[in-house]
Amino acid sequence: MAATTSPRDEAQMIASIIAGDSRLFHELIRPYERKVYVMALSFLRNEADAEDAAQESFLKAFRNLASFRGEAKFGTWLVSITLNEARSRIRRRDTIKMESLDEPPDDYGHTSPALLRDWKEIPSEALERKEISLLLRQAVTALPPIYREVFLLRDVEGLSVNEAAEAIGISIASVKVRLHRARMMLQKNLAPQLKGVAPKRRWFPWP
Amino acid sequence: MAIECKHVWAHISGYLDGNLAPDVLEEVQKHLEHCEICSAILDSTRNILVLTADDRVFELPLGFSERLHARLEEEIEGMEAPPPAVD
Numbered sequence: 652m653a654a655t656t657s658p659r660d661e662a663q664m665i666a667s668i669i670a671g672d673s674r675l676f677h678e679l680i681r682p683y684e685r686k687v688y689v690m691a692l693s694f695l696r697n698e699a700d701a702e703d704a705a706q707e708s709f710l711k712a713f714r715n716l717a718s719f720r721g722e723a724k725f726g727t728w729l730v731s732i733t734l735n736e737a738r739s740r741i742r743r744r745d746t747i748k749m750e751s752l753d754e755p756p757d758d759y760g761h762t763s764p765a766l767l768r769d770w771k772e773i774p775s776e777a778l779e780r781k782e783i784s785l786l787l788r789q790a791v792t793a794l795p796p797i798y799r800e801v802f803l804l805r806d807v808e809g810l811s812v813n814e815a816a817e818a819i820g821i822s823i824a825s826v827k828v829r830l831h832r833a834r835m836m837l838q839k840n841l842a843p844q845l846k847g848v849a850p851k852r853r854w855f856p857w858p
Numbered sequence: 859m860a861i862e863c864k865h866v867w868a869h870i871s872g873y874l875d876g877n878l879a880p881d882v883l884e885e886v887q888k889h890l891e892h893c894e895i896c897s898a899i900l901d902s903t904r905n906i907l908v909l910t911a912d913d914r915v916f917e918l919p920l921g922f923s924e925r926l927h928a929r930l931e932e933e934i935e936g937m938e939a940p941p942p943a944v945d
């Protein structure tokens with residue numbers, strides 16, 4: 652989602668907030684509410700925890716605004732605060748069965764896509780049906796964390812590859828590799844499930 | 859020399875982002891013209907990206923903004939007026 656505020660306006664707002672006009676912070680963060688919530692939700696997987704983590708991330712950003720130097724975009728800086736907040740909550744929550752944030756074994760590269768013949772397009776009105784939104788959300792949430800974060804930043808929230816690399820703290824090449832794997836895993840998972848959306852068409856599962 | 863389907867799948871993501879090298883792009887495009895399987899895979903992947911990017915998939919909970927800004931306001935007020943001394 653594109654922020655409607657230009658970077659220059661943002662820089663001015665941030666300067667004013669640091670100078671004491673604290674209430675401008677309300678306005679500064681409006682374009683980022685959804686982005687921060689979605690990032691938190693994808694990691695914490697339940698709405699209440701995600702909302703709490705999102706609030707905490709915005710508060711941390713507010714308290715530490717003076718340390719934001721402006722070498723990154725404000726949105727990118729905010730996303731990295733959110734990622735840290737979500738990750739530390741996961742560690743606290745599941746100390747025993749912690750989700751691995753390390754690179755999983757390199758076998759996702761060989762994932763074969765699922766074949767859906769005659770499936771050019773599911774009309775976006777289909778999203779009015781709650782179960783389809785849920786299906787998509789569950790599939791994204793089920794991705795391993797390192798793929799999920801890249802996919803959400805790039806394909807759901809529309810960050811550039813460079814911005815995603817900066818927010819996560821990995822190379823641009825890694826973003827591209829993870830993004831490719833994330834998309835292939837989603838395609839393989841979702842394509843057969845989405846056949847229920849257009850049952851009159853013919854469906855060919857990939858062997 | 860025709861390239862294999864598996865080779866094309868490795869480039870689907872780059873193809874969708876428009877960042878394939880010109881020679882690879884040409885090979886992939888040539889393959890897509892005659893391969894129904896890879897075309898279907900490409901279309902479905904593109905469709906999934908369009909659908910997951912829709913705002914209705916990841917919605918903010920009702921009242922999210924109101925609660926967030928109320929909590930921020932508390933923080934700002936707390937900063938302006940130091941808490942009263944307790945005895």
Ligand SMILES: [Zn+2]
Pocket residue numbers: 862863866889893894895896897
């Ligand atoms: Zn093919």
